[in-house]
Amino acid sequence: KQEVTQIPAALSVPEGENLVxxxxxxxxxxxxxxxxRQDPGKGLTSLLLIQSSQxxxxxxxxxxSLDKSSGRSTLYIAASQxxxxxxxxxxxxxxxxxxxxxxxxxxxxxxx
Amino acid sequence: DAGVIQSPRHEVTEMGQEVTLxxxxxxxxxxxxxxxxxxxxxxxxLIYFNxxxxxxxxxxxxxxxxxxxxxxxxxxxxxxxxxxRDSAVxxxxxxxxxxITEAFFGQGTRLTVV
Numbered sequence: 001k002q003e004v005t006q007i008p009a010a011l012s013v014p015e016g017e018n019l020v021x022x023x024x025x026x027x028x029x030x031x032x033x034x035x036x037r038q039d040p041g042k043g044l045t046s047l048l049l050i051q052s053s054q055x056x057x058x059x060x061x062x063x064x065s066l067d068k069s070s071g072r073s074t075l076y077i078a079a080s081q082x083x084x085x086x087x088x089x090x091x092x093x094x095x096x097x098x099x100x101x102x103x104x105x106x107x108x109x110x111x112x
Numbered sequence: 113d114a115g116v117i118q119s120p121r122h123e124v125t126e127m128g129q130e131v132t133l134x135x136x137x138x139x140x141x142x143x144x145x146x147x148x149x150x151x152x153x154x155x156x157x158l159i160y161f162n163x164x165x166x167x168x169x170x171x172x173x174x175x176x177x178x179x180x181x182x183x184x185x186x187x188x189x190x191x192x193x194x195x196x197r198d199s200a201v202x203x204x205x206x207x208x209x210x211x212i213t214e215a216f217f218g219q220g221t222r223l224t225v226v
Contacts, residue, residue: 049214103154
């Protein structure tokens with residue numbers, strides 16, 4: 001059974017710092033991996049989607065990498081801003097494309 | 113498109129009452145998903161539909177939960193009777209092509225059963 005773990009559960013950094021959020025999954029047979037952002041009281045917003053054949057995806061200050069063989073993904077946020085404060089969720093799609101399994105997220109707080 | 117629209121945003125009900133959550137997916141999306149989010153268990157898939165047909169309801173916790181999609185633009189999740197342990201945030205999401213394409217989430221319904 002696929003399990004997705006995100007460490008740390010919470011992270012506080014000062015504005016301007018570069019940071020890395022980690023995601024690990026137990027079954028490397030995945031179709032793709034997605035990173036989402038969730039603001040308090042809001043729904044999820046998709047940030048980046050990495051196909052299993054890709055190594056990384058970039059969007060603005062965000063860069064997500066994928067190492068399928070080791071069951072790991074990282075989300076790199078450059079020059080963090082207070083507006084980046086949110087919960088970041090990692091989710092993997094199984095190889096058959098029939099399930100989306102979420103981690104419990106990392107709650108990021110960026111102080112000004 | 114206005115995105116996935118859920119109603120109500122907040123619901124407080126007494127144990128034993130029937131609760132109905134509503135969702136309007138993005139037009140043209142063939143897949144609709146219902147998720148539940150709690151602190152303990154995170155986000156869990158309850159059920160999903162393809163072209164209005166339920167495909168996998170194995171995540172529905174008990175027979176007290178039921179979901180319908182009478183047409184392409186509307187779905188309901190019903191809990192009858194409700195219990196305090198059903199308190200959670202319920203999300204609806206839609207996508208063009210199942211799990212392999214980007215899913216768009218609604219803002220959720222925060223359900224509190226007292």
